[in-house]
Amino acid sequence: MVYTKRTIWPLVIGIIMVGYAYLVQSGNMAPLIKFLNTGRYAGEMLTLGYAFGGVAIAAGLWHLVAAPREGHADYYFSTIAGVMFIMLVAFIVKWGLDPLMANWGRAAQPTLGFNFASVMNLNYVVMGILAGIIVVNVFKVPQWAENGVRLSRLGLKSGVILLGALYSFAELAQLGKLSVVMIGVFVLGSVWLVLIIGVRRSLPNSMTGVLSSGVGVCGVSAAVAAAPVVQAKSLEIAYTIGTILLFGVLCMFLFPIVGKAFGMGYIQFGAWAGTGILNSAQVAGAALAFQPGGIETLKVAEIFNITRVLFLPIIVLWLAVWYVRREQAAQRTVQQVDAMQVVISKFPIFVLGFILMFLLSSTGIFAPARHYQGSYFDNSEKALMKKDRTGKEINNFLKAEEVATLQKELDKVKSSDQKAALTRLIENKKIMSEDDDAMVRGVINSKALSKEGTAVLSKAHRVVRHTAAKIAKFRDLIAWFFTFGLVGLGMQITMASIRQAGGQPLVIGSIVGVIKAVGSLIVVLLLVAETI
Amino acid sequence: MEEKFDRGSALTIFKTDRHEDLVALVLAFVIAALVYFLV
Numbered sequence: 001m002v003y004t005k006r007t008i009w010p011l012v013i014g015i016i017m018v019g020y021a022y023l024v025q026s027g028n029m030a031p032l033i034k035f036l037n038t039g040r041y042a043g044e045m046l047t048l049g050y051a052f053g054g055v056a057i058a059a060g061l062w063h064l065v066a067a068p069r070e071g072h073a074d075y076y077f078s079t080i081a082g083v084m085f086i087m088l089v090a091f092i093v094k095w096g097l098d099p100l101m102a103n104w105g106r107a108a109q110p111t112l113g114f115n116f117a118s119v120m121n122l123n124y125v126v127m128g129i130l131a132g133i134i135v136v137n138v139f140k141v142p143q144w145a146e147n148g149v150r151l152s153r154l155g156l157k158s159g160v161i162l163l164g165a166l167y168s169f170a171e172l173a174q175l176g177k178l179s180v181v182m183i184g185v186f187v188l189g190s191v192w193l194v195l196i197i198g199v200r201r202s203l204p205n206s207m208t209g210v211l212s213s214g215v216g217v218c219g220v221s222a223a224v225a226a227a228p229v230v231q232a233k234s235l236e237i238a239y240t241i242g243t244i245l246l247f248g249v250l251c252m253f254l255f256p257i258v259g260k261a262f263g264m265g266y267i268q269f270g271a272w273a274g275t276g277i278l279n280s281a282q283v284a285g286a287a288l289a290f291q292p293g294g295i296e297t298l299k300v301a302e303i304f305n306i307t308r309v310l311f312l313p314i315i316v317l318w319l320a321v322w323y324v325r326r327e328q329a330a331q332r333t334v335q336q337v338d339a340m341q342v343v344i345s346k347f348p349i350f351v352l353g354f355i356l357m358f359l360l361s362s363t364g365i366f367a368p369a370r371h372y373q374g375s376y377f378d379n380s381e382k383a384l385m386k387k388d389r390t391g392k393e394i395n396n397f398l399k400a401e402e403v404a405t406l407q408k409e410l411d412k413v414k415s416s417d418q419k420a421a422l423t424r425l426i427e428n429k430k431i432m433s434e435d436d437d438a439m440v441r442g443v444i445n446s447k448a449l450s451k452e453g454t455a456v457l458s459k460a461h462r463v464v465r466h467t468a469a470k471i472a473k474f475r476d477l478i479a480w481f482f483t484f485g486l487v488g489l490g491m492q493i494t495m496a497s498i499r500q501a502g503g504q505p506l507v508i509g510s511i512v513g514v515i516k517a518v519g520s521l522i523v524v525l526l527l528v529a530e531t532i
Numbered sequence: 533m534e535e536k537f538d539r540g541s542a543l544t545i546f547k548t549d550r551h552e553d554l555v556a557l558v559l560a561f562v563i564a565a566l567v568y569f570l571v
Contacts, residue, residue, distance in 0.1 A: 001538045079545060146536060150545045154556055161560035228549045349553035353560055365568060473571045477563060492543070 003078035004068040005144040010081040011060025013088050014053045020091075021049025036099040044476065045095060048087075056084040063144065075147070082148015083484075085141075086491070090483045093131050098124045118285065120249055125220055128483045129238050132490015141491050152488020156224045157350040159481030163221055164357030165474045167309065170370040178528065179271070183307040186275050186520055191216035191315055193512045195322060203504055205326045206232040207239070209319045211505050214240035215278060215512050217308050217315055220482065226316055228348050230323045234492035236505070243509030248282035251517065256290040262525065266296040272524040273297070274304025276517035288445075299438065316351050367468030374471025377434045379464040384430060396463040398429040402456045409453040418443050431464045 023029045024045045033039055059080040068074040105117025116122070135141065141149055191212040198208025209230030214223040223240040226232070255277065259269040273286045287301040362369060368376045384396040398406075406426050413419045421439035424432045431437050443449065444457050539545065546552040 075539060075545070147545065150537070150540060150543060153544055154546075154552055154559070157553065157556035158560045158563070161556060162563065165564065228553075234543065349550065350556045350560075353553075353557045357560065357564065360564070470567050470571045473567050474564075477567070 002068055002070050002074055003147045004063060004066065004074050005078075007063050007081075007142070007144045008060065009142065009144060010056050010063050010084055013084050014056030014058075014060050016088065017049050017053030017056060017084075017091070019053075021046050021053060024049065036096070036103060038095055038099050041095055048091070048480075052084060052087050055080065056087075059084060078144075079148040079151055082141075082145035083151055084148075085145040086149065086152065086484055086488045089131050089135060089487045090128065090480070093127045093487065094124055094479070094483050097127045097131070101127065118281075119252055120245075123281075124479065124483045125241065125486060126245065128486035129241065129490040129493075132487045133238075133493050134490075135487075136491045136493065137495050149488050149491050152485045152491070153228075154485075155481045155488065156485030157228075157348075159478050159485060160221050160224055161350050161353035161357055162474055162478050162481065164354040164359075165361045165366055166374065166471060166478075167306070167358050167361060168364075168367075168369060168371055169362040179274070179304045179307045180310070182271065182275055182520070182523060182527075183304060184311065185523075186516055187216045187308055187311045187315070189519070190512050190516050191318065193515060194508060197508050197511065199326075201504060201508065203508065204236075205323055205330075206230045207236045207505055208508075209323055210236050211240050211243065211509055213315050213319060214244050215509050215516075217312050220486075222308075222312060222315070224485075225312055225348065225351050225354070226319050229316055229320045233497070234489045235497045237489060238493055239505040240509070243506050243513075244278040245282075246506070247510055247513040248277055248279040251277045251513075252282050252285045252289065255286040255517075258521070259290050262521075264524070266291055267300050268524050268528045270297040270300025271304055271528050272520055274301040274307075275520040275524070278513060280305055296438070296442070313351055313355060317347060320347055361471075366470040366474065371468055371471065374468045374475065376466055376468065377437060377464055378466050379430050379432065383466065384463055396430075396459075398425070398456065398460060402459070403429060405452050405456050406449075409449045412448050412453075413443055414448075415439075415442075425460055431460050437461060437464060 020029075024033070024042060029045075033042060038045075059077070062077060063081060068077070101117040101122040105115040105122070109115045120126075194212035194215050195208055198205075198211065203211075210223050210227050210232040213226030216222070220241055223232075223237050223244075227237050251273075255269075255273055259272065264272065269290050270287055273283050273290070277283045277286055283301050283305045284298060287298040291297040361367070367374055368378075370376055386394045386396065388394055403426055406422060410419065410422055410426070413422060418439045421431075421436040422443065424436055425440065431440055440457050440461050444454055444461065447454060449457065536542075537545075540547065544552050546555065
C-alpha cells in the first residue's frame with residue numbers, strides 16, 4: 001500500500017503558513033492582532049509559521065514530484081502532510097477562535113453578568129475538538145492527510161509527559177493529610193462508582209474505563225492518560241472531556257450559591273470545590289466566585305485540586321487490571337489474571353514519563369524548586385532591580401508618590417491582617433513575604449482601594465512574582481501539543497459514531513459527579529474545621 | 533477507518549501502544565532538553 005498521494009494541498013498549506021508569518025512580520029496583521037489581543041503570540045506566529053510552513057512546502061514538493069514506492073519512507077513521510085493539515089487548523093483555533101471567544105466573552109460580560117467564554121470553558125481544548133469534528137463531518141479529512149491524523153494521539157501523550165514539568169515536590173509538601181485522605185477517598189470512590197454503573201448499564205469497557213478516570217481524577221490529561229490502557233476510541237475521550245466540562249459549568253454556578261446557603265467558610269468551600277468540581281479551571285472559577293475579595297479559598301481549592309494528580313498513576317494501574325479482567329470475562333477465558341503481569345505489559349510508559357518529568361522539575365532545573373506551576377516569590381534586591389534591553393537600570397521598589405497613594409488609602413482596608421501587610425509594604429517599599437503577597441492580592445480582588453491604589457498594589461505584586469521562563473515555555477508547548485492532539489482527535493469523530501454511543505456516558509458521568517459533589521459536601525461540613 | 537491502513541491501527545501509525553509511548557517519551561525529553569539549554 002502506498003500512502004503518499006499526489007496532491008498540491010500540502011504545498012498550498014505551506015504557502016499560507018509562510019505568507020501569514022510574513023504578514024505578521026511586516027506589520028500587516030497588526031490591526032487583527034490588536035483586535036484579537038494576540039500580541040503575546042506574535043513571536044510564535046513568526047517561528048511556527050515559518051518553521052511549519054517551510055516543512056509543509058518541502059512535503060508539498062515531495063507529494064508533487066516524488067514517485068514513492070511502498071516502504072518506510074513512503075509510510076512515515078506521508079504523515080507530514082496530515083500533521084501540517086492539523087497544524088493549520090490548530091493555528092486557526094489558537095490564534096483566531098480561542099482569542100475571539102475570549103473577546104466576545106469579555107464584551108458580553110456587562111450584559112450577561114458573567115464571562116460566558118470563561119464559564120463555558122470555550123478555550124482551545126473545546127474549540128480544538130469542535131474544529132476537528134466540524135472538519136471531518138462537514139468537509140471530510142482529505143485522503144492525503146489521513147495517515148498523519150493518526151499522529152494526534154502521539155501529540156497528546158507527549159503533552160501529558162511535558163505536563164509533569166509544571167509540578168514540583170514543593171507543592172506536594174503543602175498538602176495537608178486531610179486533602180490527601182479526602183481526595184483519595186473521593187477519587188477512588190468515583191472511579192469505582194463509574195465502573196459499577198458503566199457495567200450495569202452495559203457501556204463498552206473502553207468507554208467506562210476512560211470516563212471513570214476523567215470523572216475520578218479530572219479533565220483532559222486524566223482521560224488521555226487512561227485511554228490507551230482501556231483501548232478507548234477518540235469519541236470516548238471526547239465524550240469524557242465533554243461530560244467533565246458540562247458538569248463543571250453547572251458546578252461553577254451552583255457551588256458558590258450552595259456554599260453561601262450553608263454558611264461555609266473559606267477553607268470549607270475551597271476543600272469542597274477542590275474535591276467536587278472535576279475541571280481545574282472551573283475549580284478556580286468557583287473559588288473566586290465564592291470569595292471575590294481574597295484568595296484564601298482559591299489557595300485551598302488549588303491544593304485539593306493538585307492532590308488529584310497524585311492518584312493518576314494509581315488509577316491507570318487499576319484500570320489496566322480491570323480492563324483485562326473484563327475483556328477476558330467477555331471472551332469467557334477462565335485463565336487467572338496475573339495483576340503484576342498486566343501492569344508490566346499494559347502500564348503506559350508515557351505515564352512513567354510524566355512522573356520522570358515531575359521528578360526532574362522538582363530538582364529545580366527548570367525553575368526554583370519551590371515554584372508553583374512556574375510562578376515563584378522573590379523580593380530580593382537582585383530581583384527588584386533589573387536592567388532593560390538598553391542596559392538602563394529599572395528600580396521596581398515603590399516610588400515616593402506610590403507610597404503616598406497607599407498611605408492616603410490605608411484606612412479603606414478593614415481587615416487587620418491586610419492592613420498590617422499594607423503597612424509593611426509602605427515601610428519597605430516592597431512586599432515582604434508570600435503571606436503578605438496573598439493579603440495584597442486579596443485587597444486587589446476586593447477593589448477596596450481607588451483605581452490608582454489598586455494599580456500600585458498590582459505593580460507591587462507583579463514585581464515580586466516571577467514566572468520561570470523555562471516553565472512558561474513548557475506551558476506554551478503543552479498547549480500546542482494538546483491543541484494538535486485534540487484537533488486530530490476531533491477529526492476521528494464522525495456523527496455516526498456519536499449516534500452509536502448515545503447519551504449514556506453523559507448520564508453516568510453526571511450521576512457520579514452529583515454523588516461526588518453531595519458526598520464531599522457532607523464530609524466537608526462534618527469534618528473540615530475552618531482552621532486546618 | 534481500519535481498512536484504510538495496512539500498518540498500525542485506526543488511531544496510530546505505530547505497531548503497538550508501547551512503540552507510540554516510547555516515541556512520545558523520546559520526543560518529550562528531547563523537547564525538555566532543548567528548553568533547558570535554549571531558554
